[in-house]
Amino acid sequence: MDQRLRMEGGGTLTVCRQENRVRLVAERPVDGRGLYKVWLRGRGGRRLLGTLAPENGLLRLGRTLSVRELEQSGCWPVTGAEAVMSFSFQENGGWYCEPHPERMVCDPELQRQVRGSMLCRKDSGGFHLAVPFRTDGPLALETLFCLGHLEKIQGKPHLVWNFTAEGAPKLPKHEG
Numbered sequence: 001m002d003q004r005l006r007m008e009g010g011g012t013l014t015v016c017r018q019e020n021r022v023r024l025v026a027e028r029p030v031d032g033r034g035l036y037k038v039w040l041r042g043r044g045g046r047r048l049l050g051t052l053a054p055e056n057g058l059l060r061l062g063r064t065l066s067v068r069e070l071e072q073s074g075c076w077p078v079t080g081a082e083a084v085m086s087f088s089f090q091e092n093g094g095w096y097c098e099p100h101p102e103r104m105v106c107d108p109e110l111q112r113q114v115r116g117s118m119l120c121r122k123d124s125g126g127f128h129l130a131v132p133f134r135t136d137g138p139l140a141l142e143t144l145f146c147l148g149h150l151e152k153i154q155g156k157p158h159l160v161w162n163f164t165a166e167g168a169p170k171l172p173k174h175e176g
Helices: 067-074 106-115 140-148
Strands: 005-007 012-018 019-030 034-042 043-051 054-055 058-066 077-089 096-098 120-125 126-132 149-153 156-163
Touching: 005 077, 012 077, 019 034, 019 067, 019 077, 058 067, 106 140, 120 140, 140 156
Parallel strands: none
Antiparallel strands: 005 012, 012 019, 019 058, 034 043, 034 077, 054 058, 096 120, 120 126, 126 156, 149 156
């Protein structure tokens, strides 16, 4: 039997036990204010479930975990959940989460290289796409690596690429 809980911070969490597995689905209305992480609560602890992503007009996250995993984190049975803003668009110079950046770039090869949502900021000359700068995994837009520049967004380094309004990459401006 499904259990439906109201999440603090808005939205709902559906909990469905299937033998020794638990299907968890969090949903929250899109408010355009930022990115949200979902935290589960139980009698003995708290656990990060993940980040809500745009899907069919909602922010949504679905995960299946074992009862044992939830017990080990003190979250079985699940007693509540919380949607916490982890990244504010308003406080970040116009950056927002673009769920389909592949639709914004014009080159088919670049469209294939985009891996999921990216931060986006639009301006009069086009737009910028950004991803957290990491050295331990695949890179979005690897063929454009040399055209990217590092920029701190909410205090964390991001690799940023500039594009024309038509979606073509722009060369970075050099000052000096």
